[in-house]
Amino acid sequence: MKPSQPAAQPLRRRGERMRQAVLAAAVDILATEGLAGATVAAVARSAGVHETSVYRRWKTRENLILDALTTELDAALPIPDTGDVREDLERFFGALASLLAGAQGQALLRLSVERDDTLDDRRRAYWTDRLERAAAMVERGVDRGELAPGTDPGLLIESVSGPLFARVLLSGTSWDDTLVPRLIALALDGARPRTGA
Amino acid sequence: MKPSQPAAQPLRRRGERMRQAVLAAAVDILATEGLAGATVAAVARSAGVHETSVYRRWKTRENLILDALTTELDAALPIPDTGDVREDLERFFGALASLLAGAQGQALLRLSVERDDTLDDRRRAYWTDRLERAAAMVERGVDRGELAPGTDPGLLIESVSGPLFARVLLSGTSWDDTLVPRLIALALDGARPRTGA
Known part of the structure; x- marks a missing residue:
């Protein structure tokens, strides 16, 4: 050899x-x-x-x-591990939001929902896989006691990623740098008043 | 006459x-x-x-x-006013989820993101308008003191509707009756532990 x-x-x-x-x-x-x-x-x-x-x-x-x-988006979306769940989420979704704010990211997302009989549905599995990987950030937050024990990692990820995807695909509404932190704050803190917070 | x-x-x-x-x-x-x-x-x-x-x-x-x-979806999506924000949200998003779980609702949503040069972008404004109307439920919740004064009505609506839209359009994942109440609970209560709750 x-x-x-x-x-x-x-x-x-x-x-x-x-x-x-x-x-x-x-x-x-x-x-x-x-x-x-x-x-x-x-x-x-x-x-x-x-x-x-x-x-x-x-x-x-x-x-x-x-x-x-896959190559394009995997490089742009690492899963951070800073030891703080809010920081991790802000970095990850900040990167996702930047990606989706660009013409190329939007084109790639639109591509995933385009009807095309010559491709099978592995395009869909692609996004599901990426979001499943992101759930690790939430799981670590639960382990550290930052989040309530019953927290559903996938649900929390969806509640932040869903609005970004929907804005690109459906409403066409753009966003500023405050959107991601505000979505994360809502998912972490909730809209009901917190006593003593 | x-x-x-x-x-x-x-x-x-x-x-x-x-x-x-x-x-x-x-x-x-x-x-x-x-x-x-x-x-x-x-x-x-x-x-x-x-x-x-x-x-x-x-x-x-x-x-x-x-x-x-418009005719199809307006009839299916009234804005409830029960005097309780969680109840209002569960009814509204329950109806939206039912609509989107059906073949026709999914087809109508897919239609909104289909590329078609013969239609202008009023299809997009359609969904934005519907969600703006839904913000009234959150505003009433803030007025009644159920939600924190600084609550962003549109953000809360997006955090529940976004995941539903993204599932239909992107991941193709179906859902059961617990998804909507769980998304609403996350948006209202947050994932961080609530002391004494």
């Missing part, structure tokens, strides 16, 4: 560069032209690679699109 | 019957076939009226579609 290493390394690096170029081109085209424009031919042309190379690596247009979505 | 009344009344009634038949047909077609299928010709055929009668009344396909949406 050893003799092949020196040759394999540059090949792998070249493959990774090609992968990044194709995914970046795919994200670009998805954001500007939507699903309809994101054909393998268009992505390959924009990335400056052969169409056959794209098919060799991703097999289907669907895999390519899902890979583009 | 008086002599024309006996003739005008049946005419108006007939006009109203025609209107109801056309709107019902439009809602049906929108729910089953989406925007693309909802042409004036298809709606007129399904309602058993002449296409020209539809154009005479609604002028454009767009007006017809918006009227169909």
Whole structure:
């Protein structure tokens, strides 16, 4: 095995560069032209690679699109762990809100709800997975006693993410930097008066 | 004026019957076939009226579609006023959740986010208007001292409606009867422990 290493390394690096170029081109085209424009031919042309190379690596247009979505958003949405639940939530949802406030983030979200018979519903599972990961912040808050023991982590995440998604998809209302902290404050403190708080 | 009344009344009634038949047909077609299928010709055929009668009344396909949406959902979403904010919210969002759990409600919501260059963005204003009306329930709760004085009515409404919309549009996750009361409890009580509550 050893003799092949020196040759394999540059090949792998070249493959990774090609992968990044194709995914970046795919994200670009998805954001500007939507699903309809994101054909393998268009992505390959924009990335400056052969169409056959794209098919060799991703097999289907669907895999390519899902890979583009995943790579883009995973990098933008780490799950913080500062030791303080409010701080964690503000960082995470602040990043989500920034992402969704941009043209590309909105395009990627709209893409997830676009009707398209050529893609299966893995686009939906994508968002569900991301929000499930975010529940860990709430679980740690419960463990530390910051949140009530019966707190439903997924419910709390939804009560902050839902309004952001709904604004982008449905009302088209933009927001300022206060929206995320206010949504988090409502979910943590509630609207009923707190005595002595 | 008086002599024309006996003739005008049946005419108006007939006009109203025609209107109801056309709107019902439009809602049906929108729910089953989406925007693309909802042409004036298809709606007129399904309602058993002449296409020209539809154009005479609604002028454009767009007006017809918006009227169909509005009529359907306004009837299903009254704003309750029971004197208790939790009860009001549970009734209102229970009705919204029932609507969105059905195939027709989901189709109508999906319709609002569908890309269609032939319609302007009045579809979006539609949902914003409905949620603005719902804020009255929260305002009354603040007036009665059930909710803290600084409560943002729109924010509270969004924190319950957002997750419902996001589930339909994005995650495709269904729900049971406990979801709405749990979302409302979170928005009212918060996830932080309440001392003596």
